[in-house]
Amino acid sequence: xxxxxxxxxxxxxxxxxxxxxxxxxxxxxxxxxxxxxxxxxxxxxxxxxxxxxxxxxxxxxxxxxxxxxxxxxxxxxxxxxxxxxxxxxxxxxxxxxxxxxxxxxxxxxxxxxxxxxxxxxxxxxxxxxxxxxxxxxxxxxxxxxxxxxxxxxxxxxxxxxxxxxxxxxxxxxxxxxxxxxxxxxxxxxxxxxxxxxxxxxxxxxxxxxxxxxxxxxxxxxxxxxxxxxxxxxxxxxxxxxxxxxxxxxxxxxxxxxxxxxxxxxxxxxxxxxxxxxxxxxxxxxxxxxxxxxx
Ligand SMILES: [Zn+2]
Numbered sequence: 001x002x003x004x005x006x007x008x009x010x011x012x013x014x015x016x017x018x019x020x021x022x023x024x025x026x027x028x029x030x031x032x033x034x035x036x037x038x039x040x041x042x043x044x045x046x047x048x049x050x051x052x053x054x055x056x057x058x059x060x061x062x063x064x065x066x067x068x069x070x071x072x073x074x075x076x077x078x079x080x081x082x083x084x085x086x087x088x089x090x091x092x093x094x095x096x097x098x099x100x101x102x103x104x105x106x107x108x109x110x111x112x113x114x115x116x117x118x119x120x121x122x123x124x125x126x127x128x129x130x131x132x133x134x135x136x137x138x139x140x141x142x143x144x145x146x147x148x149x150x151x152x153x154x155x156x157x158x159x160x161x162x163x164x165x166x167x168x169x170x171x172x173x174x175x176x177x178x179x180x181x182x183x184x185x186x187x188x189x190x191x192x193x194x195x196x197x198x199x200x201x202x203x204x205x206x207x208x209x210x211x212x213x214x215x216x217x218x219x220x221x222x223x224x225x226x227x228x229x230x231x232x233x234x235x236x237x238x239x240x241x242x243x244x245x246x247x248x249x250x251x252x253x254x255x256x257x258x259x260x261x262x263x264x265x266x267x268x269x270x271x272x273x274x275x276x277x278x279x280x281x282x283x284x285x286x287x288x289x290x291x292x293x294x
Pocket of ligand 1: 022024076177
Protein backbone atom coordinates (compact mmCIF):
# COMPACT_ATOMS: atom_id res chain seq x y z
CA UNK A 1 0.00 0.00 0.00
CA UNK A 2 1.24 3.47 -0.91
CA UNK A 3 1.85 5.82 2.02
CA UNK A 4 -1.16 8.05 2.54
CA UNK A 5 -2.28 11.06 4.50
CA UNK A 6 -5.72 12.00 5.76
CA UNK A 7 -7.31 15.34 4.97
CA UNK A 8 -10.28 16.47 7.05
CA UNK A 9 -12.02 19.69 8.04
CA UNK A 10 -12.22 19.31 11.82
CA UNK A 11 -10.34 21.39 14.37
CA UNK A 12 -8.83 20.17 17.61
CA UNK A 13 -10.82 22.69 19.64
CA UNK A 14 -13.93 24.83 19.40
CA UNK A 15 -17.52 24.83 20.53
CA UNK A 16 -20.45 23.27 18.73
CA UNK A 17 -23.23 25.51 17.40
CA UNK A 18 -26.46 24.28 15.88
CA UNK A 19 -28.32 25.82 12.94
CA UNK A 20 -30.57 25.47 9.94
CA UNK A 21 -29.75 27.04 6.59
CA UNK A 22 -32.95 26.52 4.63
CA UNK A 23 -36.07 28.33 5.84
CA UNK A 24 -39.00 29.96 4.09
CA UNK A 25 -41.13 32.79 5.49
CA UNK A 26 -44.15 34.79 4.33
CA UNK A 27 -41.74 36.73 2.11
CA UNK A 28 -42.12 33.75 -0.24
CA UNK A 29 -44.20 30.62 0.43
CA UNK A 30 -43.64 30.05 4.14
CA UNK A 31 -46.36 29.85 6.79
CA UNK A 32 -44.78 32.20 9.35
CA UNK A 33 -43.44 35.74 9.18
CA UNK A 34 -39.67 36.22 9.44
CA UNK A 35 -40.13 37.40 13.05
CA UNK A 36 -42.24 34.36 14.05
CA UNK A 37 -39.84 32.00 12.25
CA UNK A 38 -36.88 33.45 14.14
CA UNK A 39 -38.75 33.12 17.42
CA UNK A 40 -39.60 29.46 16.75
CA UNK A 41 -35.99 28.53 16.08
CA UNK A 42 -34.70 30.56 19.00
CA UNK A 43 -37.08 28.74 21.34
CA UNK A 44 -35.84 25.42 20.00
CA UNK A 45 -32.31 26.36 21.09
CA UNK A 46 -30.74 27.08 17.71
CA UNK A 47 -27.56 29.17 17.55
CA UNK A 48 -27.80 30.24 13.90
CA UNK A 49 -30.39 30.43 11.16
CA UNK A 50 -30.44 31.35 7.49
CA UNK A 51 -33.73 32.68 6.13
CA UNK A 52 -33.77 31.60 2.50
CA UNK A 53 -36.89 32.67 0.65
CA UNK A 54 -37.35 31.79 -3.00
CA UNK A 55 -35.63 34.07 -5.50
CA UNK A 56 -35.08 36.99 -3.18
CA UNK A 57 -32.58 37.69 -0.47
CA UNK A 58 -34.29 37.61 2.91
CA UNK A 59 -32.81 40.66 4.66
CA UNK A 60 -31.33 39.04 7.77
CA UNK A 61 -29.86 42.34 9.06
CA UNK A 62 -33.37 43.70 9.56
CA UNK A 63 -34.04 41.10 12.27
CA UNK A 64 -30.65 40.86 13.98
CA UNK A 65 -31.60 43.18 16.84
CA UNK A 66 -34.46 40.88 17.79
CA UNK A 67 -32.54 37.66 18.36
CA UNK A 68 -29.53 36.13 20.06
CA UNK A 69 -29.09 33.76 17.11
CA UNK A 70 -26.63 34.47 14.32
CA UNK A 71 -28.72 35.26 11.21
CA UNK A 72 -27.30 34.68 7.73
CA UNK A 73 -28.76 36.27 4.60
CA UNK A 74 -29.69 33.61 2.06
CA UNK A 75 -31.91 32.73 -0.87
CA UNK A 76 -33.14 29.66 -2.69
CA UNK A 77 -32.72 30.21 -6.42
CA UNK A 78 -35.22 28.44 -8.67
CA UNK A 79 -35.40 28.74 -12.48
CA UNK A 80 -34.02 25.21 -12.66
CA UNK A 81 -33.01 22.71 -9.98
CA UNK A 82 -32.90 24.61 -6.70
CA UNK A 83 -29.72 26.08 -5.24
CA UNK A 84 -29.41 27.49 -1.74
CA UNK A 85 -27.06 30.48 -1.66
CA UNK A 86 -25.93 31.45 1.84
CA UNK A 87 -24.21 34.65 3.02
CA UNK A 88 -24.98 36.58 -0.13
CA UNK A 89 -25.52 40.35 -0.17
CA UNK A 90 -27.88 40.90 -3.11
CA UNK A 91 -31.12 39.63 -4.58
CA UNK A 92 -30.35 36.82 -7.04
CA UNK A 93 -30.53 37.52 -10.79
CA UNK A 94 -33.05 35.63 -12.91
CA UNK A 95 -30.74 32.97 -14.24
CA UNK A 96 -31.44 29.49 -15.59
CA UNK A 97 -27.77 28.51 -15.96
CA UNK A 98 -26.94 26.75 -12.71
CA UNK A 99 -23.19 27.31 -13.02
CA UNK A 100 -23.83 31.05 -13.28
CA UNK A 101 -25.88 31.00 -10.07
CA UNK A 102 -22.98 29.35 -8.25
CA UNK A 103 -20.59 31.94 -9.73
CA UNK A 104 -22.91 34.76 -8.64
CA UNK A 105 -22.86 33.52 -5.03
CA UNK A 106 -19.10 32.98 -5.12
CA UNK A 107 -18.50 36.57 -6.30
CA UNK A 108 -20.14 37.70 -3.06
CA UNK A 109 -18.07 35.20 -1.05
CA UNK A 110 -21.18 33.18 -0.32
CA UNK A 111 -21.64 29.42 -0.66
CA UNK A 112 -23.97 27.35 -2.81
CA UNK A 113 -25.66 24.13 -1.69
CA UNK A 114 -27.62 21.92 -4.10
CA UNK A 115 -31.05 21.26 -2.63
CA UNK A 116 -33.01 18.06 -2.09
CA UNK A 117 -31.47 15.92 -4.87
CA UNK A 118 -34.02 13.13 -4.37
CA UNK A 119 -37.16 15.28 -4.44
CA UNK A 120 -39.94 14.29 -6.86
CA UNK A 121 -41.83 11.20 -7.97
CA UNK A 122 -38.76 10.17 -9.96
CA UNK A 123 -36.41 10.98 -7.00
CA UNK A 124 -34.45 13.15 -9.41
CA UNK A 125 -34.73 16.87 -8.71
CA UNK A 126 -31.02 16.97 -9.60
CA UNK A 127 -29.63 14.40 -11.99
CA UNK A 128 -26.37 12.83 -10.89
CA UNK A 129 -24.77 14.13 -14.07
CA UNK A 130 -25.66 17.73 -13.16
CA UNK A 131 -24.26 17.31 -9.67
CA UNK A 132 -21.06 15.81 -11.01
CA UNK A 133 -20.62 18.39 -13.78
CA UNK A 134 -21.17 21.59 -11.79
CA UNK A 135 -18.18 23.04 -9.97
CA UNK A 136 -17.61 25.51 -7.17
CA UNK A 137 -20.49 24.60 -4.88
CA UNK A 138 -19.93 23.73 -1.23
CA UNK A 139 -22.06 20.62 -1.06
CA UNK A 140 -25.47 19.03 -1.28
CA UNK A 141 -28.37 18.50 1.08
CA UNK A 142 -27.95 14.93 2.27
CA UNK A 143 -31.12 15.50 4.28
CA UNK A 144 -34.01 17.86 3.54
CA UNK A 145 -36.90 17.93 6.03
CA UNK A 146 -39.78 19.09 3.85
CA UNK A 147 -39.37 16.08 1.56
CA UNK A 148 -40.64 13.93 4.46
CA UNK A 149 -44.15 15.05 3.41
CA UNK A 150 -43.49 15.40 -0.34
CA UNK A 151 -42.67 12.93 -3.11
CA UNK A 152 -39.21 11.45 -3.15
CA UNK A 153 -36.67 10.87 -0.41
CA UNK A 154 -35.57 13.33 2.27
CA UNK A 155 -32.20 11.56 2.30
CA UNK A 156 -29.59 11.78 -0.45
CA UNK A 157 -26.74 9.73 1.01
CA UNK A 158 -26.77 7.65 -2.17
CA UNK A 159 -26.07 10.76 -4.26
CA UNK A 160 -23.36 11.88 -1.86
CA UNK A 161 -21.48 8.57 -1.99
CA UNK A 162 -21.68 8.50 -5.77
CA UNK A 163 -20.38 12.05 -5.94
CA UNK A 164 -17.52 11.44 -3.49
CA UNK A 165 -16.63 8.17 -5.21
CA UNK A 166 -16.44 9.99 -8.55
CA UNK A 167 -13.73 12.13 -6.95
CA UNK A 168 -15.75 15.28 -6.28
CA UNK A 169 -15.39 17.22 -3.04
CA UNK A 170 -18.73 18.05 -1.42
CA UNK A 171 -19.93 18.58 2.14
CA UNK A 172 -23.18 17.03 3.30
CA UNK A 173 -25.73 19.43 4.85
CA UNK A 174 -28.99 18.69 6.69
CA UNK A 175 -31.69 21.35 6.47
CA UNK A 176 -35.36 21.72 7.29
CA UNK A 177 -36.44 23.59 4.13
CA UNK A 178 -39.21 24.69 6.50
CA UNK A 179 -42.35 26.00 4.86
CA UNK A 180 -44.73 25.05 7.67
CA UNK A 181 -44.19 24.90 11.42
CA UNK A 182 -44.32 21.09 11.19
CA UNK A 183 -41.23 21.08 8.98
CA UNK A 184 -39.08 22.71 11.64
CA UNK A 185 -36.29 21.03 13.63
CA UNK A 186 -36.03 17.92 11.46
CA UNK A 187 -32.50 18.36 10.17
CA UNK A 188 -29.68 20.71 11.15
CA UNK A 189 -25.97 21.38 10.97
CA UNK A 190 -23.70 21.58 14.02
CA UNK A 191 -20.60 23.63 13.33
CA UNK A 192 -17.35 23.66 15.23
CA UNK A 193 -16.40 27.29 15.76
CA UNK A 194 -14.34 29.39 18.12
CA UNK A 195 -17.17 31.90 18.64
CA UNK A 196 -20.86 32.34 17.99
CA UNK A 197 -20.36 35.07 15.41
CA UNK A 198 -21.36 35.24 11.74
CA UNK A 199 -17.84 34.95 10.34
CA UNK A 200 -16.77 31.97 12.45
CA UNK A 201 -20.02 30.12 11.77
CA UNK A 202 -19.99 30.88 8.06
CA UNK A 203 -16.37 29.77 7.67
CA UNK A 204 -17.11 26.49 9.44
CA UNK A 205 -20.06 25.87 7.10
CA UNK A 206 -17.94 26.71 4.06
CA UNK A 207 -14.93 24.65 5.13
CA UNK A 208 -16.81 21.55 6.33
CA UNK A 209 -16.19 22.00 10.07
CA UNK A 210 -19.59 20.63 10.95
CA UNK A 211 -21.69 17.53 11.03
CA UNK A 212 -25.26 17.09 9.81
CA UNK A 213 -27.92 15.66 12.12
CA UNK A 214 -31.52 14.60 12.51
CA UNK A 215 -31.16 14.01 16.25
CA UNK A 216 -27.91 12.26 17.10
CA UNK A 217 -25.39 14.44 18.93
CA UNK A 218 -21.72 14.01 18.05
CA UNK A 219 -19.42 15.09 20.87
CA UNK A 220 -16.02 14.39 19.32
CA UNK A 221 -14.58 13.80 15.88
CA UNK A 222 -10.84 13.13 15.91
CA UNK A 223 -8.70 12.22 12.96
CA UNK A 224 -5.20 10.86 13.63
CA UNK A 225 -2.43 9.72 11.28
CA UNK A 226 -4.45 6.71 10.21
CA UNK A 227 -7.56 6.69 12.41
CA UNK A 228 -10.98 8.27 12.44
CA UNK A 229 -12.64 8.39 15.88
CA UNK A 230 -16.20 9.49 16.63
CA UNK A 231 -18.11 9.75 19.93
CA UNK A 232 -21.85 10.42 19.84
CA UNK A 233 -23.63 10.27 23.18
CA UNK A 234 -26.99 9.03 21.91
CA UNK A 235 -25.79 6.78 19.08
CA UNK A 236 -26.57 3.09 19.19
CA UNK A 237 -24.54 2.17 16.14
CA UNK A 238 -21.65 3.87 14.39
CA UNK A 239 -20.90 2.94 10.79
CA UNK A 240 -17.85 3.87 8.74
CA UNK A 241 -18.62 4.20 5.05
CA UNK A 242 -16.17 4.25 2.14
CA UNK A 243 -16.13 4.41 -1.65
CA UNK A 244 -19.43 3.70 -3.44
CA UNK A 245 -21.22 3.64 -0.09
CA UNK A 246 -19.63 0.43 1.21
CA UNK A 247 -19.77 -0.16 4.95
CA UNK A 248 -16.18 -0.65 6.10
CA UNK A 249 -16.92 -1.40 9.75
CA UNK A 250 -19.60 -0.85 12.34
CA UNK A 251 -19.87 -0.90 16.12
CA UNK A 252 -22.99 -1.07 18.29
CA UNK A 253 -21.67 1.56 20.60
CA UNK A 254 -21.67 5.32 21.26
CA UNK A 255 -18.04 5.66 20.22
CA UNK A 256 -15.91 3.96 17.62
CA UNK A 257 -12.59 4.25 15.82
CA UNK A 258 -11.70 3.11 12.33
CA UNK A 259 -8.18 2.35 11.18
CA UNK A 260 -7.67 3.48 7.60
CA UNK A 261 -6.05 1.03 5.21
CA UNK A 262 -5.35 3.56 2.48
CA UNK A 263 -7.44 2.28 -0.42
CA UNK A 264 -10.87 3.47 0.78
CA UNK A 265 -10.74 6.76 -1.18
CA UNK A 266 -12.67 8.45 1.63
CA UNK A 267 -14.17 7.48 4.99
CA UNK A 268 -17.23 9.04 6.55
CA UNK A 269 -18.89 8.22 9.86
CA UNK A 270 -22.61 7.73 10.23
CA UNK A 271 -24.04 7.62 13.78
CA UNK A 272 -27.45 6.01 14.17
CA UNK A 273 -29.74 6.45 17.17
CA UNK A 274 -33.31 5.87 18.29
CA UNK A 275 -36.28 6.28 15.97
CA UNK A 276 -34.29 6.67 12.78
CA UNK A 277 -32.27 9.60 14.08
CA UNK A 278 -28.78 10.00 12.67
CA UNK A 279 -25.73 12.23 12.48
CA UNK A 280 -23.31 12.32 9.57
CA UNK A 281 -19.71 13.46 9.86
CA UNK A 282 -18.00 14.96 6.83
CA UNK A 283 -15.75 12.78 4.69
CA UNK A 284 -12.11 12.25 5.55
CA UNK A 285 -10.21 12.18 2.26
CA UNK A 286 -7.39 9.69 1.78
CA UNK A 287 -4.62 11.23 -0.33
CA UNK A 288 -1.20 10.03 -1.42
CA UNK A 289 1.49 11.19 0.97
CA UNK A 290 3.46 14.13 -0.40
CA UNK A 291 7.19 13.69 -0.66
CA UNK A 292 9.04 15.40 2.20
CA UNK A 293 10.88 17.79 -0.10
CA UNK A 294 10.50 18.60 -3.77
ZN1 LIG B 1 -36.72 25.52 -0.07
